[in-house]
Amino acid sequence: MEKDNLLKLLWDNYTQMTPSAKHIHQIFEEQGEQVLNDHIALRTFNDPRVNIEVIAKPFIELGYVEKGEYEFKEKKLLAHHYEFPDDENAPKIFISELLLEKCSEELQEIISGVIDQIPDHASTKDNLLLQGRLWDISFHDYEILRKESEYASWMYVFGFCANHFTVLVNGLKTLKSLEEVNDFLKAKNFKLNDAGGEIKGTPSQFLEQSSTIADQVPVHFGQDIKNIPSCYYEFARRYPLADGNLYQGFIAASADKIFESTNVSLVEKILSKNQ
Ligand code: OOG
Numbered sequence: 001m002e003k004d005n006l007l008k009l010l011w012d013n014y015t016q017m018t019p020s021a022k023h024i025h026q027i028f029e030e031q032g033e034q035v036l037n038d039h040i041a042l043r044t045f046n047d048p049r050v051n052i053e054v055i056a057k058p059f060i061e062l063g064y065v066e067k068g069e070y071e072f073k074e075k076k077l078l079a080h081h082y083e084f085p086d087d088e089n090a091p092k093i094f095i096s097e098l099l100l101e102k103c104s105e106e107l108q109e110i111i112s113g114v115i116d117q118i119p120d121h122a123s124t125k126d127n128l129l130l131q132g133r134l135w136d137i138s139f140h141d142y143e144i145l146r147k148e149s150e151y152a153s154w155m156y157v158f159g160f161c162a163n164h165f166t167v168l169v170n171g172l173k174t175l176k177s178l179e180e181v182n183d184f185l186k187a188k189n190f191k192l193n194d195a196g197g198e199i200k201g202t203p204s205q206f207l208e209q210s211s212t213i214a215d216q217v218p219v220h221f222g223q224d225i226k227n228i229p230s231c232y233y234e235f236a237r238r239y240p241l242a243d244g245n246l247y248q249g250f251i252a253a254s255a256d257k258i259f260e261s262t263n264v265s266l267v268e269k270i271l272s273k274n275q
């Protein structure tokens, strides 16, 4: 598959679950803005059948190379980011995985039951990262997972997909700073993730980021339907290093707060505050 094809399919899946991202993208384009995608992010588990290497494979085959590694001790996550050397406008890929051996037996049992249900062809022939959820879910297990790990419960419900795309603020023509982007979005009633402040990171770290809170989508648990935060949109402003090139990495402390964009309690808090 061509790189642009894969990214287009990921975008189509993502915007189906994230109408606000599609809406914001459309507003920017209507204003004549240039919307460049800085990066996309994918989540998974470190089970060898679906781990970072498995998810990264289609990107590696397209010519992406592994760059940074990031650790999130509290969340029990590891992440790698990948860059495409031949095209500086190609989005970076950020892939994280939950370190299952650091989690409870109960969580490990639920997740191995989930991974057992993935048909073989989904990870070999087809692109796993386009498959969404490939297992049955129950609200009972969802709640058990959520008590221990928001990340695990999110993966349990949504499976394999891009959980966000990212507008490169540097590419915008009229909105110059991340503050301006945030003010613009808030004036249009989009809700931002305020964990650790609306803007994560500083110019001296060469990266500032903000994000919407995830859109809630109806999820079927048997007969029951619950609204669960799905995916979100991110905005990143990068600063030049001494050599004049924009910093291309990520900042673990900021990423830690960006992950919260799908946190059920945070999303509920922000939605209730704004009503
Ligand atoms: C990834 C969060 C981290 C960033 O840009 O720092 C991130 C996620 O929510 O899966 O995307």
Ligand code: NI
Pocket (backbone or CB within 6 Å): 039, 040, 041, 094, 164, 166, 234, 258
């Ligand atoms: Ni991101």
